[in-house]
Amino acid sequence: MKALLLAALLLAAPARGEDVLYLYNWNNYISDDTVQRFETSCKCRLKQDYYSDNEEMLAKLEAGAAGYDLIVPTGNAVESLIRRQALRPLDKTLLPHLPNIKREYLDPWYDPGNRYSVPYATTVTLLGFNVTRLAELGLPTDSWALIFEPEYLAKLKGRVTVLNSQRELMAAAMRYLGHSVHTRDPAQWDEAKRLILRAKPYWATFSNSTYIKDLAIGTIWVAHGYSSDMYRAQQDARQAKRPFAIGFTTPKEGAVLAVDNFVLHKSGRRPDLAHRFIDFMLDGANAADISNLIGAGNPNAAATPYIAPEIAGNPAIFPSPAQMQRLEMLRDLDPATRRSLSRMWTEIKVR
Amino acid sequence: MTKRGLRGDLTRWLVSLPPTVFLLVFFLAPTLIMVTASFQNPGEFGGLAPLFAEGQARLTLETYRFFFGDWIYAEIFLRSFLVAGATTLICLIFAYPLALTIAASPKRHRDLLVLLVILPFASNFLIRVYAWIILLGPAGLLYTPIAVIAGMVYVHLPFMILPLYTNLEKHDPTLLEAAQDLGAGAWTRFWRVTWPLSLPGIWSGTALVFIPVLGMFAIPELLGGTGDILIGNLIKEQFLESRDWPLGSTLSLLLTLAVLALAALSAWAASPRRQRS
Numbered sequence: 001m002k003a004l005l006l007a008a009l010l011l012a013a014p015a016r017g018e019d020v021l022y023l024y025n026w027n028n029y030i031s032d033d034t035v036q037r038f039e040t041s042c043k044c045r046l047k048q049d050y051y052s053d054n055e056e057m058l059a060k061l062e063a064g065a066a067g068y069d070l071i072v073p074t075g076n077a078v079e080s081l082i083r084r085q086a087l088r089p090l091d092k093t094l095l096p097h098l099p100n101i102k103r104e105y106l107d108p109w110y111d112p113g114n115r116y117s118v119p120y121a122t123t124v125t126l127l128g129f130n131v132t133r134l135a136e137l138g139l140p141t142d143s144w145a146l147i148f149e150p151e152y153l154a155k156l157k158g159r160v161t162v163l164n165s166q167r168e169l170m171a172a173a174m175r176y177l178g179h180s181v182h183t184r185d186p187a188q189w190d191e192a193k194r195l196i197l198r199a200k201p202y203w204a205t206f207s208n209s210t211y212i213k214d215l216a217i218g219t220i221w222v223a224h225g226y227s228s229d230m231y232r233a234q235q236d237a238r239q240a241k242r243p244f245a246i247g248f249t250t251p252k253e254g255a256v257l258a259v260d261n262f263v264l265h266k267s268g269r270r271p272d273l274a275h276r277f278i279d280f281m282l283d284g285a286n287a288a289d290i291s292n293l294i295g296a297g298n299p300n301a302a303a304t305p306y307i308a309p310e311i312a313g314n315p316a317i318f319p320s321p322a323q324m325q326r327l328e329m330l331r332d333l334d335p336a337t338r339r340s341l342s343r344m345w346t347e348i349k350v351r
Numbered sequence: 352m353t354k355r356g357l358r359g360d361l362t363r364w365l366v367s368l369p370p371t372v373f374l375l376v377f378f379l380a381p382t383l384i385m386v387t388a389s390f391q392n393p394g395e396f397g398g399l400a401p402l403f404a405e406g407q408a409r410l411t412l413e414t415y416r417f418f419f420g421d422w423i424y425a426e427i428f429l430r431s432f433l434v435a436g437a438t439t440l441i442c443l444i445f446a447y448p449l450a451l452t453i454a455a456s457p458k459r460h461r462d463l464l465v466l467l468v469i470l471p472f473a474s475n476f477l478i479r480v481y482a483w484i485i486l487l488g489p490a491g492l493l494y495t496p497i498a499v500i501a502g503m504v505y506v507h508l509p510f511m512i513l514p515l516y517t518n519l520e521k522h523d524p525t526l527l528e529a530a531q532d533l534g535a536g537a538w539t540r541f542w543r544v545t546w547p548l549s550l551p552g553i554w555s556g557t558a559l560v561f562i563p564v565l566g567m568f569a570i571p572e573l574l575g576g577t578g579d580i581l582i583g584n585l586i587k588e589q590f591l592e593s594r595d596w597p598l599g600s601t602l603s604l605l606l607t608l609a610v611l612a613l614a615a616l617s618a619w620a621a622s623p624r625r626q627r628s
Contacts, residue, residue, distance in 0.1 A: 055397075055591045062398040062594070080396050158494075164572070166592060205494040205576050210484070219488055335393040335595065339417070342593040346423055349580040350430075 019044035021273040024068040026260070027052055029121070034289045038280050044273055061086065061265075069268030070277060074258045076332045078117050079110035081263065087116045088264040094275035097282035097302075104324065105259065105299035110331075117261035118278050121290045122297035124327065125168050125256040126316055128211070128230035130221040132244035133159075144176035144251045147224055148195055153202035159221040161214065164206035166345040167330055168256060169196065172224060175254045181328045184337070189344065196348055206349075212236070215246050226258075227317055231295025248316045254326030257319070259299065291317075382607070388600035389414055397594030414597040418605070424585070428609065431581040434496075435564040438503040442511040442560050443553065445504070450515035450552075451545075454522070465516065468509050479506065480573050487574065494576040502570040507563065511556040518552025519545070554617065562610055582606055 019042070023030075027050045035046050049068070051057040054077040061071075061081075073081060081087050092098060098118065105119045129141050137155050139146060146152050147160055162169055171181035173192035183189070204220060212229050214220035216236035223230070230248035237246045262278045264271055280286055284302030291298045291307045297317050298304070304312055311317055319327060333341065390410040392400035402408060418424050453464045471479060483502050487493040492501075522545065530540045568583030582602060589599030 053591070055594060059397050059591055059594060062394070062396060084396050200577050203577050210573065217488075219493075332396075335395060338593050339393070339595050339598065342588065342595060342598070343417075343423070345588075346427070346580070346585065349578065350423060350426055351578075 019270070019273060021046050021070070021270055021277055022068045022268065023048045023277070024057065024065075024071045024265075025050060026072055028294060029072060029260075029290065031289050031293045034281075034286055037286070038277060041280060042273060042276055046277070066265075066267035067269070068265045069270050069274040071263055071265050072120060072260050073263060074260050075108060075110040075329045078261050078263055080332045081265075082111060082116055086266055088266050088268070088271055089115050090118070090264065090278075091271075091275060094272075095279045095282065097279050100282050100284060100287065100300050100302040102299050102301045104321075108259065108329075110329070111261075117263045118282065119259050119261050119299040120281065120287075121260050122299060123258045123260075124227045124250050124297070124316060124319065125163070125172070125225070125258070126227055126230070126248055126250045128215055128223045128225055128233060128246060128248040130215065130218060130244050131247040133218075133221045141247065142249055142252050144172055144253050146222055146251075147203075148173065148176050148199045150198065150202065153199060156221055157202045158204045159219075160203045160223070161205055161207040161211045161220050162203055162224040164208045166341050169206075169224070170341070171256045171328070171330060172251075175251070175326075175328075178253070181256060182331060193344055193348060197351055200348065200351075216240065216242070218242060218244060228294045228296050231311070231314075231317065235295075250316050250319060250323055250327070252326075254328065257324075257327035257329050259329065385600045385604055388596050389604050391597050393595050393597050397596070399596050414601045417598065418601055424602070427580060427582055427585055428606070431565055431583075432609075434500065434503065434581060435561050437500055438507060438564045439511075439557050439560045441500065441504045442508050443556065445508060446511035446515055446556065450512050450519050453512075453516050454519035461520070465513070468512050468516075471509070476506065477569065477573075480570060483574060493574065496575070496579055498574040498576075499571050499579050502574045503564050503567065506570065507560045510559040510563075514555040514559065515549065515552045518549050522548055557617075558614065561613075565606065565610065 021042075021044055023046060025048050030048075035048075039046055051060070054074050057071065057073065058077055058080060071081075078087075095118070098114075101119055105122075107113055108117075108119070111117045127141065127144070127146060129146070131141075134141055139152050139155065146156075147162060153160065162172075170189075170192055173195050174181050174183060174188065177188070177191055177195065179185075179188045179192075207214070207223070207225075209229075211220055211223035211225050212233045213236075215223050215230070215233040217240075218237075223233075227248060227250075230246065234246040234248070237244065262281065264274050268274060282300065282302075284300060284304075285306050287298060287300035287303035288306030290296045291303065291311050295311055295314075295317055297319070298307065315323065387402070388399055390412070391402060392409060392411055392413070394400045400409060402410075449468075453461055453468075456464060480502055483498070483505065484493060487498050487501065492498050526544055526548075527540050530544050535543065565581075566583045566586075567581065568587045571579045571581050571584055586599050586602045586606070589595045589602065
């Protein structure tokens with residue numbers, strides 16, 4: 001709705017006057033401080049609209065939201081947008097800082113040769129947990145078994161939340177069963193469904209955001225969620241001086257890696273400012289901002305010296321090369337598969 | 352027809368024009384779009400596949416076939432109607448004595464009491480639901496069906512109180528006095544006089560609570576457990592996570608039809624002709 005309003009405003013207002021760059025971004029995904037520094041350096045204004053997941057962003061663009069110069073989609077959404085021909089190719093002569101990006105994040109499957117996208121931040125979908133409680137219970141914390149195996153769950157009944165996301169929960173189940181998150185084999189899907197249904201009675205709820213608070217106050221002991229959210233829960237618990245600590249690790253079976261990227265939307269009017277912004281954010285000191293702000297992983301090699309050591313040294317945020325081998329990125333599904341997955345998800349919820 | 356009458360007609364027409372246009376643009380048109388969407392194919396990236404391709408209309412019954420293919424969606428419909436029914440009943444039980452008390456209190460206090468009923472609306476809906484998370488958490492009731500019903504009742508209670516109060520306030524007190532003179536006890540006075548007279552208030556309160564509860568998705572999502580999924584959640588999921596607009600439209604349409612059928616049924620049940628017979 002906000003996006004549509006913005007589009008209407010854009011159509012109404014003539015392009016002259018103040019230089020404004022429109023960014024359609026995740027909530028809390030750039031610090032005010034960085035925004036101010038960019039505005040000073042470019043003598044322009046940065047206006048942001050926010051979304052809380054890729055599907056929401058894609059759905060709103062599909063519904064006609066327009067006027068955004070820059071968007072920050074995850075890899076699979078970048079691929080969709082490219083196939084949709086919704087993106088403007090990058091002019092790399094305007095991005096002298098591009099070589100700052102680590103080699104392993106360049107030339108990704110979703111955008112060969114980085115024609116359209118520049119990686120900005122990474123997140124791993126993993127397990128966050130109450131270190132103190134789990135040590136008392138003597139439970140392992142390095143495996144998806146913690147949220148799928150009744151033998152462990154029996155001690156955790158009502159203390160576990162999993163993501164309210166078809167794709168993420170299925171991916172976790174697939175990794176635990178030793179399959180790829182991309183599998184289309186109906187037998188493997190069915191196996192994952194049965195695994196989830198067997199574990200469901202022990203879970204408290206499906207949660208996409210409340211688990212941060214639940215972990216931090218100690219009512220939930222294990223949560224399936226995003227590394228940046230776990231970092232926040234950890235900080236919250238520490239600041240509130242709770243008698244326990246929050247930890248998070250990437251399960252040994254592997255997990256989902258999300259890489260968020262800057263891309264130029266075709267409906268944007270200021271590709272010049274958009275390139276300036278991307279190059280500004282590629283500078284090490286500016287790139288480090290997102291890691292220090294929310295504990296996101298960083299694809300920018302020049303950022304490392306500026307990132308707090310506690311964050312830069314956390315393997316759950318910055319995976320080791322060996323761990324990277326076991327991380328997979330989600331890919332978009334075709335409509336028929338989306339519908340059958342949704343059908344399966346409904347069944348999981350109802351049973 | 353006199354000149355005056357003509358002008359009166361014109362005025363009446365002009366006055367009714369804006370609401371008519373409003374309904375056409377913001378109710379009828381979206382409903383028609385929804386009906387069409389429910390017969391279209393889903394688009395590859397979300398949205399809808401083109402309605403016309405190669406000179407042919409691309410319409411399909413596939414989504415309806417999918418919906419009626421098994422019981423799972425019907426089960427969620429049934430479940431949502433049960434939750435909405437329970438919420439409405441509990442709201443009625445809580446609201447009736449309260450509305451009676453307000454209607455019976457001295458006139459100078461009534462406005463203040465009504466204001467207190469609407470006061471919670473001054474804070475944001477989500478914040479009030481989050482307050483329930485804090486209340487229910489320590490009680491061990493968070494993430495249970497009870498939490499969902501509690502949240503639903505809390506949010507919708509004013510919508511039951513207000514129409515009931517508006518109705519009860521208008522009751523003529525002399526009717527009760529007459530009943531008393533004729534020897535009716537307190538219970539009989541309530542059951543034979545107040546209750547039948549308040550039925551219109553009950554019906555409008557019921558409609559104002561029942562229908563919004565059917566479409567609610569935020570409360571089950573925030574307060575509910577692993578099994579608390581209602582139609583609202585299902586529809587929202589089709590438009591966002593699954594990006595399956597045809598299925599979302601079909602679900603919305605069938606929900607609208609079910610509500611209309613229910614409204615027609617209750618109107619028929621409440622019609623004066625039937626009550627007399």
